[in-house]
Amino acid sequence: MAIILDDVERLDRLITDISDASRLDAELGRLELAPIDIAAMLEALVEIHESTRESATPRLVIELADHGRGLVVPGIETRLSQVFRNVIANAISFTRPHGEIRLAARHDGRAVLVTVEDEGPGIPEDKLTA
Numbered sequence: 001m002a003i004i005l006d007d008v009e010r011l012d013r014l015i016t017d018i019s020d021a022s023r024l025d026a027e028l029g030r031l032e033l034a035p036i037d038i039a040a041m042l043e044a045l046v047e048i049h050e051s052t053r054e055s056a057t058p059r060l061v062i063e064l065a066d067h068g069r070g071l072v073v074p075g076i077e078t079r080l081s082q083v084f085r086n087v088i089a090n091a092i093s094f095t096r097p098h099g100e101i102r103l104a105a106r107h108d109g110r111a112v113l114v115t116v117e118d119e120g121p122g123i124p125e126d127k128l129t130a
Helices: 004-031 037-053 077-093
Strands: 035-037 059-064 072-075 100-108 112-115
Touching: 004 100, 035 037, 035 077, 037 059, 037 077, 037 100, 037 112, 059 072, 072 077, 077 100
Parallel strands: 059 100
Antiparallel strands: 035 072, 100 112
16 A cells, blocks of 8 residues: 555656656746856755754755856746755755765856766666766
8 A cells, every 4th residue: 555655656756746747847948047156045045944954854055156246147047946956855855964065166167167067876878877
């Protein structure tokens, strides 16, 4: 019975994810992109996490190239923030209690590269390409 309940929960999450992706796709077609300050967004997410986390919850540490100057990308702020929150939540789930998660942002040519490093087991090489 437990296996069935786990499968039902997994399928429910999958259906919700598909529904969210469909809604996002429709929404992106209607919205205009605006400049997003990645440094400010990451700093705000870290500040919220650090001010509300329980003592055993992993800490977030942030490293911003050039003190965060010029780390701006076009996008939809609420959606990009949700992506970062999801990735951070995933990193927290794979990091030991009292651990550390490192967020970093830097220029990479004309793009901004954001990395999230946790202390989890990682993703096997054969699973990295989709």
